[in-house]
Each structure stands twice: as structure tokens, then as C-alpha cells.
Amino acid sequence: MVQDTIPMRSGEELNIKKLEMFLHANLKSLPEGNLVVRQFGTGHSNLTYVLTIGEWEAVLRRPPLGPVAEKAHDMEREFKVLSSLHPVFPVAPKPIIYSDDMTIIGSTFFIMERRLGVVLDTEFPEGTTDLVMMARKVSELMVDQLVALHAVDYKKTALTGMVKPDGFMERQVRGWISRYDKAKTSDIKEVNELTTWLIEHIPQSSESTIIHYDYKLNNAMFSKEYEEMVGLFDWEMTTVGDPLADVGVALSYWMHVDDPTMMLYGLGEPPITVKEGFYSRQEFIARYAEKSGRDVSNIHYYLTFAYFKLAVICQQIYYRYYNGQTKDTRFAHMGDFSKVLIKQAFKSTEK
Incomplete structure (x- = not known):
């Protein structure tokens, strides 16, 4: 079985x-x-x-x-x-x-x-040894695979007929704000100031690459000894756009042990990245900058937007539950998690 x-x-x-x-x-x-x-x-x-x-x-x-x-x-x-x-x-x-x-x-x-391998969510598989070393290896693989994806020439693929890279961040920011408005079930006081800040500080993207846009550990699969990534899944949001938007999304999932409790437990047990040996967000950013050669000085904007985008996704899921379109009880607290992410995004604007 x-x-x-x-x-x-x-x-x-x-x-x-x-x-x-x-x-x-x-x-x-x-x-x-x-x-x-x-x-x-x-x-x-x-x-x-x-x-x-x-x-x-x-x-x-x-x-x-x-x-x-x-x-x-x-x-x-x-x-x-x-x-x-x-x-x-x-x-x-x-x-x-x-x-x-x-x-x-x-x-x-x-x-x-069907790909076979190890998917990490909240714990390493039972029997895994050298946990700290394995955590470092997985962290490196996650960054390096993201760099590799961003190095693929999208113009040599059929994606060229499916995407519109120009004006990517402008469309993204305004589009996700619109999605939030359509899925709103209550008023959150930080939303107006947050969305205004996001619109007023949209960065000018200097390049476009393929972006996964839902890049997180439990969408990846590794070989048994964590020597390589053997699968990457959930390509639903994939497009061509600002590669730093992809890094921001990855960082929003890459949680720290000192993140707000509701962020850590909003979807169940905290993700495995809170454990010893996994990169901090700062280490993730530094390795990405080193390996890709990209300027990441404005990464806080992309992380702020990523928190907001994730909040909207959770709010859309909760909206379906709130309106009786799904009875999956896992979604009952998605609205609360969305609020926490909104507050985290708002806090991130201060940096």
C-alpha cells in the first residue's frame, strides 16, 4: 500500500x-x-x-x-x-x-x-540521522534549485505564448488586491494601509524568468539521502515574471521559530524549517544572491507582497467554507490565518 x-x-x-x-x-x-x-x-x-x-x-x-x-x-x-x-x-x-x-x-x-522520494513537511522521516547536517543540505538544495529554475531560458519554451512578462508586478499587486476584495468576509483594519503601501512601492522589474510561484518544501521531493531534488510539484501558479517575487513566496513559507505563533500553527504543526540546521531567511537570501548574482536589496517588498498573496489564497479558501461551498473542516480557521498573514505583511512594511 x-x-x-x-x-x-x-x-x-x-x-x-x-x-x-x-x-x-x-x-x-x-x-x-x-x-x-x-x-x-x-x-x-x-x-x-x-x-x-x-x-x-x-x-x-x-x-x-x-x-x-x-x-x-x-x-x-x-x-x-x-x-x-x-x-x-x-x-x-x-x-x-x-x-x-x-x-x-x-x-x-x-x-x-508518479515520482518517488521523500517529501518533508513538519518532520524528517523516522530513523533519519545527522538531522542538522541534513537540514543544511535540504536548505542548499532548495535555494540552488530555485536559482536553476530562474536560469532556464523561457523564450526557448512554449511558455512564450502563455505569458505577458511586461508589467508583471503591477498586474500582480493590483490583481491580488482585487481577489482579496472579492473574497473578503470581514474587515481588517490594516488592509487599506497595507494595500496602499504595496501599490505605492511597486518595484521596477529589470528581468523576467520562469517562476514557480508556490515554491515550498512540501511541494518538493528529495532522494533518500537528500543528495538531489527528484521532483517539484504544484505548477498551477507558474508564469514568467520577476524572479524576486518567487524568492519572496519561498521566504513566506520558510518560517522561523520566532515567527508569530498563529503563523507557525495556522496550517497545523509548524513547518520543518523551524528546526535546527535549516537556513534562516537571511541565509536563504544570501545564498540566492550569491548563486544568482541578483541584487536582493529590495527583497523586503517581495516578502511583504508574498505574505499578502498567501493571505488572499487562505481567504479565498475560507470564503468557500464560509459560504458552504465546501464542508472540509480543515478550512474552518483559514480566515484567522489570513488575518495573521495580513498583520505580518503590514509589520513587514516597516522595514
Whole structure:
């Protein structure tokens, strides 16, 4: 049995019979046997499943249940992003097939290859030794892989027809403020001053690169001894834009032990980055600057915006729960977490 998955959650089941028929009709050389489906239990957005027929395995991604924010959870776009990236950035999994046939599982979906390795969330796997050294290795890999992604020439990929790099930060800041307004469920006093500051201090981007834009440890997969990253997932937000925006997002997830308690525990147990040996945010920034050669003197703006962007994402999730569009109780406190992130972003403007 696959150890990193759970049985399908109630209400999130797939139609196994229809899906099995689709697979056999569209994929060659599938082995004999019945389709078995299990679900990844982590994640708060798209739903992800492991499909198994005999020795064959793959991963299916679909949008969350209920109404979703405009332009969010676009499975076709993520499939196209992976199709463009996998040949030039192999840590991105190979996409297999996309379907917009709503009669199969009730939504659009795509299937990609299954990668095997270690995903870190709140703890190292039991039995891991030299934890401090491993924490340093993982920190280095995370920074170096981000630098490597930003070094890929997007103009040599199909992404050129999918993106508009010019004016990236301006669109991002105004777009995420608009998304927040549409998902608002209560008034937070810091919001107006924070959003005004974000608009008034938008940096002039000097270059554009491919950015993952949801770059965090539990979206990465490592080899058993942490010698390399063997997979990077959740490419839904990927685009071409200011690489420092990607660094800001990574830093917003890279939490410190002295961060506000609600930030640390807002999504459950604190992330593993609070443990001894993991880079501080300052070390992360310094290594990125050294390896990439980029000027990071204005990184506090990008971190501030990243906190706000993450707050909006959490607020959008809470909005769906608040309005009864999902009954997943994990989302009940997302509104509180969004408020904490707003306050953290506001505090960050003072630097």
C-alpha cells in the first residue's frame, strides 16, 4: 500500500469505473488489473490522487470541489506548463494526458507521472540521522534549485505564448488586491494601509524568468539521502515574471521559530524549517544572491507582497467554507490565518 496517501475522503471520491475506462481507452500498454485510487491527504487546494493498475502508477490532479475563484485551478494551463517545462527542467514531472470531459470525474483533470522520494513537511522521516547536517543540505538544495529554475531560458519554451512578462508586478499587486476584495468576509483594519503601501512601492522589474510561484518544501521531493531534488510539484501558479517575487513566496513559507505563533500553527504543526540546521531567511537570501548574482536589496517588498498573496489564497479558501461551498473542516480557521498573514505583511512594511 502507498504510505504517503489515504483512502479517498468522503465527498471527494472519483468515479473509478469511468476513470478506468478512460485510461484504457486513451493510454497504451496499461497492464491488466483493476484501477485502485488513493488520495494525497495533504494540501488545501487542488485534489491529488495516486492511480494504480498492477505495476503502473500515475498521479491525477483536479480542482477542489465547489465554485472556485476566477482563473484559479486551471488544469489545462498547468498541463501545458508541465509540457513546456519537463523537457528543459526535468525535476518537473512529465505530464501524460489532460481531459476536459466533465462526465468522467465531474471536473477537468490531468494525469502525470508518479515520482518517488521523500517529501518533508513538519518532520524528517523516522530513523533519519545527522538531522542538522541534513537540514543544511535540504536548505542548499532548495535555494540552488530555485536559482536553476530562474536560469532556464523561457523564450526557448512554449511558455512564450502563455505569458505577458511586461508589467508583471503591477498586474500582480493590483490583481491580488482585487481577489482579496472579492473574497473578503470581514474587515481588517490594516488592509487599506497595507494595500496602499504595496501599490505605492511597486518595484521596477529589470528581468523576467520562469517562476514557480508556490515554491515550498512540501511541494518538493528529495532522494533518500537528500543528495538531489527528484521532483517539484504544484505548477498551477507558474508564469514568467520577476524572479524576486518567487524568492519572496519561498521566504513566506520558510518560517522561523520566532515567527508569530498563529503563523507557525495556522496550517497545523509548524513547518520543518523551524528546526535546527535549516537556513534562516537571511541565509536563504544570501545564498540566492550569491548563486544568482541578483541584487536582493529590495527583497523586503517581495516578502511583504508574498505574505499578502498567501493571505488572499487562505481567504479565498475560507470564503468557500464560509459560504458552504465546501464542508472540509480543515478550512474552518483559514480566515484567522489570513488575518495573521495580513498583520505580518503590514509589520513587514516597516522595514
